[in-house]
Amino acid sequence: MAGGGAAASALSSPWRALLQRALDANAHLKHSTFFQLATVGGGGRPANRTVVFRGFQEHCDKIQINTDARSNKVGEIKEWPLGEICWYFTDSWEQFRISGIIDVIDGSSPDPAKLQQREKAWFASSVKSRSQYLGPCPGLPVANDDHVKDVHLDPSAGPVDAYCLLTLDPEKVDYVNLKSNQRLMFTRTKEGDESSDWMAEKVSP
Amino acid sequence: MAGGGAAASALSSPWRALLQRALDANAHLKHSTFFQLATVGGGGRPANRTVVFRGFQEHCDKIQINTDARSNKVGEIKEWPLGEICWYFTDSWEQFRISGIIDVIDGSSPDPAKLQQREKAWFASSVKSRSQYLGPCPGLPVANDDHVKDVHLDPSAGPVDAYCLLTLDPEKVDYVNLKSNQRLMFTRTKEGDESSDWMAEKVSP
């Protein structure tokens, strides 16, 4: 997974070594890179869905997620940018709850560096994944006789309008290991991703 | 799983037959009865954690979850009782997002019927599960030299103070099948759990 390899560096956030170990231990399972992202929608309604881990942004701890700019979550996150990831590793019995602020990076971003990240993440995903963003608007009714149109995407074409990159910047990580029955709470004390910017505490599961 | 068997009855909510089929198809996986429950905590912060499905409450669609009355979620849910479950079945590639209102049933409930449900759910879980509620308060720091005390629980003893039953009453179910690439949105139109109290619509994934 992109950015994963650098995770265990001595200087990086302390929970990343644990997460990298879990990713390695569960790598034989297709679903080990899926997690549930909770956000808050209109009227304070919690929303929760499975998404795919698309690696860390380079040189930091931000977690990348690909999504459709037309899906409900994008408008909801723009209104209220807090999220909590719940990532359970089914083979090693470890859970990571990662909370932080989510940045929505669609084609309208005024920041060239962000547009570049978005383009990079676009090309990092398969052509098949990219083609999904040419499909019908998620969540809208489909008529019974609708059949999926074959869409052709030029593999060298840049991100389409519907493609949106989300990045979650971790502020707290609640780690539980059900085999050892241990729980560690990591809290970011300073802006930054170095070991010294985080506090860790052993708490009761 | 308690209450599961009756799920596919012709009169029950239409999504329950799909859920029962998924439970059956994934029953060989220990984690098939685990799902992620999202709620909203203080300051509108989303919270998300893995919990165990403890079956449906008898004669209705309410989803039962056991928890510790001392855990953060209980206070949070009392303040803001909305929840969304995200339940992904890793073998059949099906996702159920189930949202609704959560009822917190601890020992202080004034309703004798609810206290009875709580007692029933207590005895339905293993003695080992029940013993966990005698352990230290979840989330509090543990000293490094703390070792887990052996607790003895009388198997015939009723629910302890820390035991709390949560029930989520579904109002909307968003079902996605990644194998067939189909998505169905079920919305409850009336109070009740019969087929006719729900509307189903095919929507784009």
Ligand SMILES: Cc1cc2nc3c(=O)[nH]c(=O)nc-3n(C[C@H](O)[C@H](O)[C@H](O)COP(=O)(O)O)c2cc1C
């Ligand atoms: C295994 C699996 C992986 C998924 N991965 C993603 C993903 O990476 N990005 C995404 O936007 N939706 C993904 N989805 C779909 C979401 O769970 C959800 O149905 C969709 O994003 C609409 O969510 P929303 O209405 O909250 O915006 C995935 C679904 C499943 C079952």
Ligand SMILES: Cc1cc2nc3c(=O)[nH]c(=O)nc-3n(C[C@H](O)[C@H](O)[C@H](O)COP(=O)(O)O)c2cc1C
């Ligand atoms: C596989 C697994 C199953 C779990 N099942 C439950 C459960 O059924 N009930 C529960 O309260 N916590 C359960 N937990 C622990 C929760 O995920 C969470 O750590 C704990 O309930 C504290 O959450 P809170 O601080 O939001 O209250 C489980 C954890 C894992 C990894």
